[in-house]
Amino acid sequence: MINKIKRTYFHLGKLQLLSLLLLSTLLISLSLFTINSIHTWSQHKDNLVRQLDSLSAGIAHDLKNSLAALNNQYPEPLCDHKTMMAMQQADYFANFLTSISIVKDNLIVCSSTQGMINPPTILIEPDWISFAGVKVRQHQTVPFFEDHVTGRTAQIGNFLAYLDYSNAISEPQQPWLKYISYYNKDGDLNYLSGDADFVVNDFTPHSDGSQWYENQSWLFSQCINENECLLIAIDIPAYFAANQSMLFLWGCILVTVLILVGLLGNHVHHHLFSIPRQVRHGINDHQLTLHYQPILEMASGNIIGCEVLSRWRTQDNQWIRPDEFIAIVEQNGQTAELTEQVVLTCIRDLSKVGMLGKVKVGINAFPADIASGHIRNLLCQQLPKEYYSLFSIELTEQKIENLKALSQGVQDLRRLGFEVAIDDFGTGFSNLEALREVNVSALKIDKSFIWGAEKPSLKRSLVEHIVNIAKSLELHIIAEGVETTEQLEYLRTLDVDYTQGFLHSRPVSLEEFVVKAKQYVNTESS
Numbered sequence: 001m002i003n004k005i006k007r008t009y010f011h012l013g014k015l016q017l018l019s020l021l022l023l024s025t026l027l028i029s030l031s032l033f034t035i036n037s038i039h040t041w042s043q044h045k046d047n048l049v050r051q052l053d054s055l056s057a058g059i060a061h062d063l064k065n066s067l068a069a070l071n072n073q074y075p076e077p078l079c080d081h082k083t084m085m086a087m088q089q090a091d092y093f094a095n096f097l098t099s100i101s102i103v104k105d106n107l108i109v110c111s112s113t114q115g116m117i118n119p120p121t122i123l124i125e126p127d128w129i130s131f132a133g134v135k136v137r138q139h140q141t142v143p144f145f146e147d148h149v150t151g152r153t154a155q156i157g158n159f160l161a162y163l164d165y166s167n168a169i170s171e172p173q174q175p176w177l178k179y180i181s182y183y184n185k186d187g188d189l190n191y192l193s194g195d196a197d198f199v200v201n202d203f204t205p206h207s208d209g210s211q212w213y214e215n216q217s218w219l220f221s222q223c224i225n226e227n228e229c230l231l232i233a234i235d236i237p238a239y240f241a242a243n244q245s246m247l248f249l250w251g252c253i254l255v256t257v258l259i260l261v262g263l264l265g266n267h268v269h270h271h272l273f274s275i276p277r278q279v280r281h282g283i284n285d286h287q288l289t290l291h292y293q294p295i296l297e298m299a300s301g302n303i304i305g306c307e308v309l310s311r312w313r314t315q316d317n318q319w320i321r322p323d324e325f326i327a328i329v330e331q332n333g334q335t336a337e338l339t340e341q342v343v344l345t346c347i348r349d350l351s352k353v354g355m356l357g358k359v360k361v362g363i364n365a366f367p368a369d370i371a372s373g374h375i376r377n378l379l380c381q382q383l384p385k386e387y388y389s390l391f392s393i394e395l396t397e398q399k400i401e402n403l404k405a406l407s408q409g410v411q412d413l414r415r416l417g418f419e420v421a422i423d424d425f426g427t428g429f430s431n432l433e434a435l436r437e438v439n440v441s442a443l444k445i446d447k448s449f450i451w452g453a454e455k456p457s458l459k460r461s462l463v464e465h466i467v468n469i470a471k472s473l474e475l476h477i478i479a480e481g482v483e484t485t486e487q488l489e490y491l492r493t494l495d496v497d498y499t500q501g502f503l504h505s506r507p508v509s510l511e512e513f514v515v516k517a518k519q520y521v522n523t524e525s526s
């Protein structure tokens with residue numbers, strides 16, 4: 001009852017933990033989003049104003065020191081080497097201007113980046129001409145190295161340059177950044193040209209006291225000359241739209257990540273905590289059951305014994321394969337408990353059905369069980385001496401930590417009359433070196449070698465090799481995983497002692513094993 005409550009609590013706890021984790025991450029992200037969108041404008045505004053102020057100042061500086069200076073130096077410019085060098089130099093020193101070109105008869109005839117332009121590029125009408133005489137074109141194509149770019153250009157006299165903002169603002173090419181020119185007539189600002197149209201009413205001075213104004217829709221710099229001006233303006237809704245779509249994108253990414261983390265978290269939790277924890281409880285609560293797989297004598301075809309195999313069903317009614325839970329038992333450090341339960345249960349089971357002392361029994365053991373003498377003590381406590389020879393301890397494929405202690409443990413078991421077999425021979429540690437060191441009495445050929453050995457193949461020669469070694473060491477040979485009559489007949493030609501496999505029977509419950517074995521075993525008590 002207490003265990004049931006504990007288990008229910010454990011399951012609830014896991015679900016609650018996961019939902020809580022997901023919910024809190026979601027809430028934190030939502031709050032971050034909200035805070036971010038509330039603060040976005042106020043946080044970025046000052047920064048943008050600063051950047052755009054320095055951009056204006058930088059462009060004005062470049063126009064004066066590059067384009068105006070070139071006009072002074074070359075009032076009648078030619079596309080000659082000298083002028084080209086001066087243009088390239090000016091291009092190099094300018095921060096926001098590039099591809100400085102010479103303009104003649106409304107054509108770009110040569111440029112600092114491409115030399116002579118053939119055919120020359122046609123100039124479009126300027127979008128506005130500033131008070132200082134700078135002709136600004138919003139979408140002028142200019143020659144740029146091997147290519148052409150289209151964008152904003154500034155022209156003073158015979159020289160024109162492409163306005164390159166790419167390094168000027170941290171968020172270049174943004175749709176919210178607008179350039180507009182206005183003219184001032186009788187104290188009213190009138191739209192002249194540019195990216196946008198807006199009514200210059202109800203603007204309040206910018207909070208930092210600079211020359212910037214803002215209303216619901218626009219943030220713009222003050223018009224500083226009397227007749228006309230170029231405004232650098234920020235379209236606030238467009239700015240938010242751009243940021244919102246970024247937020248939406250990030251939101252989608254975050255939600256996807258959350259879902260993945262949730263799914264993965266469940267999986268990781270299941271494997272790291274749930275199964276190991278359930279295995280721990282399962283062993284402690286004696287939830288293991290045993291299945292018995294018949295072992296047949298080759299010569300007579302009789303069932304003479306069985307291999308004992310652990311089976312474990314979880315609380316969710318799932319069967320977990322030994323291959324999976326044995327590894328967890330090892331991680332949990334519960335190998336001794338498992339072996340103890342297997343030994344005690346199988347002795348009790350076989351005794352109950354009158355087969356103890358009548359059949360051979362193969363029990364899987366961990367190397368530590370043998371090295372520590374744990375399995376020897378258990379068997380000796382539970383069995384009368386005359387049954388020792390019927391028990392075969394199968395040394396499963398494991399990492400051997402102390403080969404010397406293992407070899408001593410095997411020696412002790414054999415001295416008492418128990419059989420010791422190397423399981424899964426041919427895989428993992430069970431190689432020739434182990435065979436030399438550990439003085440076993442039987443060898444089980446791994447099923448992976450049996451499958452395919454019925455036909456001439458590399459496997460066949462390996463099986464023959466293994467059988468020869470076993471015979472030369474006078475070991476009993478058991479072939480496991482026999483699935484077909486061809487395999488069985490082939491193994492008969494090799495004179496293998498015992499066979500085990502689905503051909504004869506799958507591992508079955510005790511009751512089913514009794515049904516299968518009873519015609520070969522006298523279960524009457526003597």
Ligand SMILES: Nc1nc2c(ncn2[C@@H]2O[C@@H]3COP(=O)(O)O[C@H]4[C@@H](O)[C@H](n5cnc6c(=O)[nH]c(N)nc65)O[C@@H]4COP(=O)(O)O[C@H]3[C@H]2O)c(=O)[nH]1
Nearest residue numbers: 309310322323342364365366396481482483500501502507
């Ligand atoms: N496909 C196929 N499979 C066959 C055939 N004949 C037998 N098998 C399977 O091969 C495995 C034989 O056991 P193993 O080599 O000792 O390999 C065992 C053994 O190493 C380990 N194991 C099982 N029970 C215990 C246990 O109580 N203690 C320990 N230490 N290890 C155990 O888990 C391994 C896997 O056990 P199982 O899943 O029960 O798998 C069993 C059995 O079901 C066949 O003809 N075809």
